[in-house]
Amino acid sequence: MKVLVGVSRIFVGIFFIISGLIKLNDPVGFSFKLKDYFAPDVLNLEFLAPYALIIAIFVVIYEVLLGVMLILGYAKKFTLWSLLGMIIFFTFLTFYSAYFNKVTDCGCFGDALKLTPWESFWKDIVLLILILVLFFGKHYIQPFFTKRIRSIAVFVSFIFCLFVTYQVLQHLPYVDFRPYKIGANITEGMEVPEGAPKPIFEYNWKFNVNGEEKVVTTNGDYPSVEGEFIGVETTEIQKGYEPPIHDFSMEKEGEDYTTEFLNEDKLIVVIAYSMGNTEREGYSNIKNATDAAIAKGYKVIGLSASSSEVTSTIVGAENLDFEFYFCDETTLKTIVRSNPGILELSKGTILQKLHWNDAEDLKLQ
Template sequence: MNAIVSIARILVGALFVFSGFIKLNDPVGFSYKLQEYFSDPVLDIPFLIPFALVIAILLVVFELVVGIMLLIGYAPKFTSWSLLLMIIFFTFLTFYSAYFNKVTDCGCFGDAIPLTPWESFYKDVILLVLILVIFFNQKYINPIFPVKYHKWVVFASFMACFAFCYHVLMHLPVFDFRPYKIGNNIAKKMQIPADAQQPVYEYLWKFSVNGEEKIIKNNGEYPQIEGELLGVETVQIQEGYVPPIHDFVIEGEEGDITDQILQEEKVLLIVVYNIRSTEMEGFEAIKKMSEEAQKKGYKVVGLTASGEQLQKKLKEKFTLNFNFYQTDETALKTIVRANPGILILNKGTITQKKHWFDASDISL
């Protein structure tokens, strides 16, 4: 039993530390996932949405530190209870998401390892079994070094977590697992290979045959049957290939200019996914940089999901010399974890990406 508990302890502790660190690397992204859970269609607790970022930070820091506590053998009773309560909550949440198809990705490992709802649930079930082994055998949780140092290790872990979190919030995630990371070409990430998996559909043909209703299922060919067609229902039973970038579209008064922007050699993108919640203090630096970029031949483009009136007010307030174009808000949130954020493109390839706080570090 000592060996079994030791193995369970290492697996659970390492997984909690890894999962916590991945989410701590991108707390803003995890807060978006929590907002999805808090929304009306899922848990219907929208009053928590404004606090999603704070909750995300506290949750991932606690998750990571509890993992460390388990590995070093600190406060076995408190650690075991914390792990058990957390995994019961997570298992319920992932089952709810999977069974009712509410959230397509639980966000357990951020963008590093996307999991389907059912994969997340099975993962939590395995963790629950391991944690139950630990919970009922706490006496086998032995410290790996002198107990007098444990509090200092836990304290240092908390401080390191909050320091790292502050760094990524004021700059950008240290590790970027999204398709918009530096070095990626947006146009290439939007392409669908010729041999890509196609979606599979099932057709349900409803006929009236001699006064009786009859349903025939097939892959799409019209059934050879005598009777009156009442209707047909199409159901997707298998999803086809979805490119890493599938919702990036830039639209303005002149229409879709996505291809035009992705063919330009020198492009400066200013991403403001929501003007109402943007950090206004960043636009002095944005204004200075955009003017310098235009002098050096860059095409400066603002991307936002906000309406024309808000765009006009923002431009007038800071006398911005570039126009805003419409892009999907979810896509903009994925592109850069800053509002506003900055990207440099060279024929669609992302060469630089910065938080507005680091606007002065952009090399033109």
């Protein structure tokens, strides 16, 4: 039991630290995931949506600190109860998501590692078992170092988490795990390779045969049945290949400009996924950067999920010398964790990606 508690202590502690740091690298992305859970058709907690970022920051810092505290043996009783409460809550959440197929990615490891809902649930079950082992074998958990050193270590960990949080919110994540990272080619990311698995569907055909309902199952072909056709139910039994980049487009007034713009040698893209909560103070930096780009022969456009009327208002108010095109909001949130943010592309390849705070650091040819 002593050995089991020791192994569980190190494993759970490291797991919580790594999981927390990955999400701390991108708290904005984790806040988007929390909003998915707060949606009316999931937990129906819409009143929490405006506070999603604050909740995300609290949860990930708390997660990292619990891992540190467990390994050090700091505030043992508080740490174990906190771990147990957190894992019970997240086990319920992942089971709910998996059983009702509500949120297809729990966001446990941000964009670094995607887990299906059931994978997330079983991961939490394993953690729950290990934490129960720690809980019932807590007398085997002996603290490391002196009380003073443990307190200093926890405090330093807290300050470190605050520093990382400030940096990634004022700039961009240190590590970009998304398909739109610097160096990625958007056109190539949208391609489906030859021979890639295709989705497989199961068709349940319903017929009225001599007054009785008969169901015939096929994988697509219309069955040869003598009877009156009633209807068909289609179920996807195996997902096909999905390219890492999808739902990306550059549209305006019903026209698709995606191919045209992705073939530009020198393209600057300003991304503001929602003009309703865009940070207006960022547009002075954006204007300086885009004006300099235009002067050097760059094509400059904006991408937003807001209506053309709203984007035109912002363009006029901020005296911007470029037009906005439409793109899916979720896609824009994935591209850059800044509203607004700025990208440089060449033939579809992302060369630079900047937070609006750093827009004046845009390096132009």
